[in-house]
Amino acid sequence: DSFGVKSALQKLGVQTENLGTSTGNNWIDSGMEYISSFSPADGELIGKVQVTNRESYDAVVSKAQEAYKTWRNMPAPQRGEIVRQIGNALREVKPELGKLVSYEMGKSYQEGLGEVQEMIDICDFAVGLSRQLYGLTMHSERPGHRMYEQWHPLGIVGIVSAFNFPVAVWSWNSMIAWVCGDVCIWKPSEKAPLSGIACQQITARVFKENGLPEGISSLIVGDYKVGKFMTEDRRVPLISATGSTRMGKIVGQAVAARLGRSLLELGGNNAIIITENADIEIAIRGALFGAVGTAGQRCTSTRRLIIHESIYESIKERLAAAYSKLVIGNPLNEKNHVGPLIDKMAVEMYQKAIEKVKIEGGKEVVAGGVFSGDGYESGCYVKPCIIEAENHFKMVQEETFAPILYIMKYKTLDEAIAMHNGVPQGLSSAIMTLNMREAEAFLSVSGSDCGIANVNIGTSGAEIGGAFGGEKETGGGRESGSDSWKAYMRRQTNTINYSTNLPLAQGIKFDI
Numbered sequence: 001d002s003f004g005v006k007s008a009l010q011k012l013g014v015q016t017e018n019l020g021t022s023t024g025n026n027w028i029d030s031g032m033e034y035i036s037s038f039s040p041a042d043g044e045l046i047g048k049v050q051v052t053n054r055e056s057y058d059a060v061v062s063k064a065q066e067a068y069k070t071w072r073n074m075p076a077p078q079r080g081e082i083v084r085q086i087g088n089a090l091r092e093v094k095p096e097l098g099k100l101v102s103y104e105m106g107k108s109y110q111e112g113l114g115e116v117q118e119m120i121d122i123c124d125f126a127v128g129l130s131r132q133l134y135g136l137t138m139h140s141e142r143p144g145h146r147m148y149e150q151w152h153p154l155g156i157v158g159i160v161s162a163f164n165f166p167v168a169v170w171s172w173n174s175m176i177a178w179v180c181g182d183v184c185i186w187k188p189s190e191k192a193p194l195s196g197i198a199c200q201q202i203t204a205r206v207f208k209e210n211g212l213p214e215g216i217s218s219l220i221v222g223d224y225k226v227g228k229f230m231t232e233d234r235r236v237p238l239i240s241a242t243g244s245t246r247m248g249k250i251v252g253q254a255v256a257a258r259l260g261r262s263l264l265e266l267g268g269n270n271a272i273i274i275t276e277n278a279d280i281e282i283a284i285r286g287a288l289f290g291a292v293g294t295a296g297q298r299c300t301s302t303r304r305l306i307i308h309e310s311i312y313e314s315i316k317e318r319l320a321a322a323y324s325k326l327v328i329g330n331p332l333n334e335k336n337h338v339g340p341l342i343d344k345m346a347v348e349m350y351q352k353a354i355e356k357v358k359i360e361g362g363k364e365v366v367a368g369g370v371f372s373g374d375g376y377e378s379g380c381y382v383k384p385c386i387i388e389a390e391n392h393f394k395m396v397q398e399e400t401f402a403p404i405l406y407i408m409k410y411k412t413l414d415e416a417i418a419m420h421n422g423v424p425q426g427l428s429s430a431i432m433t434l435n436m437r438e439a440e441a442f443l444s445v446s447g448s449d450c451g452i453a454n455v456n457i458g459t460s461g462a463e464i465g466g467a468f469g470g471e472k473e474t475g476g477g478r479e480s481g482s483d484s485w486k487a488y489m490r491r492q493t494n495t496i497n498y499s500t501n502l503p504l505a506q507g508i509k510f511d512i
């Protein structure tokens with residue numbers, strides 16, 4: 001254990017065998033079924049987690065409903081104070097939690113630390129927000145009347161998160177939902193349940209120390225079958241789900257069938273347009289981290305480069321040179337740039353995608369492949385690759401969660417933007433240019449159709465202060481910063497008559 005994983009697990013209270021269902025730190029035994037969490041870094045079993053059954057799920061919901069009655073009546077700034085304490089608790093375990101994320105999920109330790117920092121940042125954001133849950137006031141058309149709107153919490157928020165950001169995306173949802181006065185039930189990814197166990201214990205301690213009810217924060221564990229308990233449950237007014245478009249369609253329809261609300265953050269197919277006016281150094285660096293960071297497993301990963309024909313060959317060469325310098329290996333070893341994919345199934349999908357795109361006419365610029373031998377025993381390490389392709393290829397239209405970068409060329413900016421938008425997804429996007437007209441055109445109404453559009457930075461690595469999410473098959477939801485909090489609350493319009501008359505709106509007369 002040269003990387004200190006064992007002591008990190010110990011500090012975080014993660015055991016080799018864990019119960020998976022809890023309200024606060026009240027863990028409920030829910031039967032015989034377990035999920036085993038293996039590290040893609042070395043293939044070792046990290047620990048087992050018990051799967052939530054129907055009965056324990058119902059117990060969790062009852063506790064959550066009960067806790068909501070207390071929590072919703074606590075003034076929002078006081079709820080913010082609790083979230084401030086959670087942020088501090090996260091600061092205390094940043095290296096350990098970053099390590100667990102890195103070991104369980106496979107992203108580099110640096111990125112694991114970055115993920116925990118993202119959690120700390122959203123806590124700070126939520127604390128400030130707790131004093132800024134503003135509604136508007138309106139001028140009534142009737143004399144002696146006042147109108148305003150206020151925002152109330154929804155109740156239980158069900159959070160379904162993905163393996164690639166096993167803890168940060170949960171925190172975007174839960175910290176905001178908590179200051180809004182909601183209570184949360186979280187189903188972490190079944191591919192990273194131990195990260196969920198660790199976070200649950202961190203927040204539970206803070207709620208307990210403050211004498212608050214356990215059900216403000218609950219954990220359930222399992223695959224889509226457990227998720228279904230929530231999506232079909234009318235007691236859960238909002239489901240916030242992050243994952244594949246395939247999952248989102250199922251979740252969205254299940255929630256819509258009961259007219260519940262869903263907040264979906266689904267797949268991306270993010271591109272960078274590199275124009276002839278780009279700062280090439282920045283373009284290469286932005287594309288490189290975007291494409292290979294987190295081994296291409298961010299929903300914001302760069303999947304396509306749309307390059308002006310005049311610089312296409314030189315960009316191709318420089319990228320290939322940069323790729324040749326990448327060191328792939330154990331994510332906990334800081335000399336490595338890129339860690340493994342999440343599991344062998346992901347490796348298979350990566351291989352199939354390369355095979356298929358080659359059949360369609362794709363040409364390998366930097367060849368892919370699977371690593372084997374010393375240090376690669378888990379079988380999850382793959383070579384980041386670059387493939388010359390055309391935008392309309394079936395594989396290029398799909399999101400493959402792996403470090404495969406498709407490159408293509410364009411002649412005019414209009415053509416580049418059309419290619420850019422010519423995919424079913426609409427999450428993140430970027431243009432590399434020092435030309436003001438090109439940059440503004442990309443950000444204009446006829447430019448990028450994505451929820452995130454950047455100039456001279458890559459597609460990934462969004463800050464928490466902005467609203468995060470995207471259009472089309474990305475699902476339309478917005479999480480994290482700006483006014484995303486509104487999705488976690490219900491708006492109430494209030495009209496108050498302080499006059500001695502009862503005039504009707506629209507001037508309607510109704511006298512008897």
Ligand code: UN1
Pocket residue numbers: 118164165169242297298299300459460461462463
């Ligand atoms: C995700 O991949 O689901 O913008 C979230 C980024 C990160 C979050 C990604 N801040 O890349």
